Amino acid sequence: MATIFSNALEHTAQAVTSWAEKWFPDAYIFAALAVVVVAAGAWFMGAPLTQIGIAFGDGYWSLIPFTMQMAMVAISGYVLAVSPPAAALIARLAKLPRSGRSAVAFVAMVSIIASFISWAISLIFAGLLVRALARRTDLRMDYRAAGAAAYLGLGATWALGLSSSAAQLQTNPASLPPTLLAITGVLPFSQTIFLPQSMLLALIIMLVSICIAYFSAPRDANASTADDLAVNLDDTPETTDIDRPGDWLERSPLLTLLIVALGALWIWHEFSSKNPLIAITNLNTYNFVLLLFGMLCNWRPQRFLRAVTQSVPSTAGVLIQFPLYGGIAFILTKAGAADGHTLSHYLAQFFVTISTHSSFPGVIGIYSAILGFFVPSGGGKWIIEAPYVMQAAIDLKVHLGWAVTVYNAAEALPNLINPFWMLPLLGILRLKARDIVGYTFVQFIVHVPLVIFLLWALAGTLSYLPPAMP
Structure with a gap:
């Protein structure tokens, strides 16, 4: 039976990969088509074309801070990885697997475990581990399958860990919009990601x-x-020896040490004044720490700058495609019909209307997954849909913390086949989305029914949790 199961999965993955390599478009085409689909949906719902165009233009640059953060995730991770100390550490870890298949499973395990702390750490570290494993001459590992495994932390479990944007927002009243705070109150981690049911869900998925x-x-x-x-x-x-006196500072670690020392003061303040596990999930903090470590491990400015130059091509997809998703988000949330309601409002209202107490987890999970395909932003999407979803949870007497878990688990599902979040990893691996999507699609077709079933089944073990106002 195990052999039959193994053969079926392997053949399915290979068949889908073969199809994807021929038919799956570049990730940019995927994003562009999504713009057209969402714009057509908004127009069909009654939004004027002029308003749709304005929303697209207004939203195009709305993700610029996040775009820069994601570009720096790729750059800082690469710079650190090619430094001698980090490269040696990753190379030692890469010696552990004994076969190609076990190497792929090892990458999946590392990616998922790291994702519970930070999706950014998961994405970069697992990607660099794949490259190190691929250098082993005694190991015949499928590079595409390993790349897909490196993506599993972000594609399956990240939102069930400390990186969960929705859980972080709900635990901090200062971060919640007043309208949402008035509906849900404050939900501590103990009622969301640290619920026994949430941790069991994460373990099963892993x-x-x-x-x-x-x-x-x-x-x-x-x-x-x-x-x-x-x-x-x-x-x-x-490395090139430069003998000109004017180039001395390029080869001296003096400036590196001074900058790292200055940055270390800020890092000490940041981590001593906050929970370290929460602090590291902030992308700005993560990138700052990683970049300083990259400077220090590369030691000389000359080597550091060469590493940065080599890393920049990996950011091309991020820089050109993320703005399109910013436009999509604005079309969904800003382009209103005659009654002032947007496409995201109509979608939320439809799924909320057809929900009952028992069906709420499954129905809202499906809705969250669908919207996540077009608005791949955990925190931003939660702000969009939470007022409708959480009010429905209250009306139907559903545990509010579990409603957040429903969102978290379902929100990750479209990541498995949506190229948006793949881009930094693909840049590091020097692959295209079509190279790994065959293997992530196999995960997708198993995860969708499994996750929706678990969200429904585990909900039955929880009692209603009313809002707790700050």
Whole structure:
């Protein structure tokens, strides 16, 4: 039976990958088509074309801060990884797996565990681990399957950990919009991500994901290695001896040490004044820490700058595609029909209307997954839909903390096939979305029914939790 299951997963993954390599468009085309679909939906709901165009233009630059943060995630992670100390650490970890399939499962495990602390750490570290594993000459690992495994932290579990934007927003009354605070009150982590049911859900998803990653990975004979895919794995920045006196500072660690010392003062203040696990989930803090470590580990400014130069091409997809999703979000939330309501409002109202106490987790989970396909932003999307969803949870006497978990678990589902969040990882791996989507799609078709069922089944073990006002 296990052999039949393994063969079925492997053949399905290979079939979908073969299809994707031929038919799946570049991630930019995917984003552009999403713009057209959402614009058409808003127009069909009654929004004037002029208003749709204005919303698209207004939203196009709305994700610029986040775009820069994501670009820096790729740059800072790469810079640190190619430094001698970090490269040595990752290389030691890469020696642990004994087969190509176990290497893929190992990457999946590392990615998922790291995602409970920070999705950014998960994405970058797992991606760099894949590259290190791919350099092993004694291991025939499918590079595409390993790349898909590196994505599982963000594609399956990140929102069930400390990175959960919705859980973080709900635990901090200062961050919640007044209208939402008046509906839900404050929900501490103990009622959301640290609920026993939420942790059980995360554990089940993690184990299932690792198993699928292992059994869907091609065996040695069918594996496509990085060499087979013509992927350049050379991460070592070239060093050139410069003898001109004016270039002395480029080769001296003096400026590096001064800048790192100055930054260390801020880091000490940040982590001593906040919960360290919460502080590191802030993208600005994460990037700052990673970049300073990158400077320090590269030691000389010359080497650091060469690493930055080599990392920049990996940010191209982020820089050109994220603005399109900013436009999509504004069309969904700003382009109103004659009654002033937007497409996101109509979608939320539809799913809330057809919900009952028992069906609420499954129905809202499906809605959240659908909207997440077009608005791939955990915190931003929660602000959009939470007023409708949480009010419905109160009316139907559903545990409010579990309603947040429903959102968290379902929100991650479209990530498995949406290229949006893949872009920084793809830049590091030097692959395209179509290279890994066959393997993430196998995860997707298993996760959707499993997650929706668990959200419904575990909801039955919880009693109604009324709002707790600050």
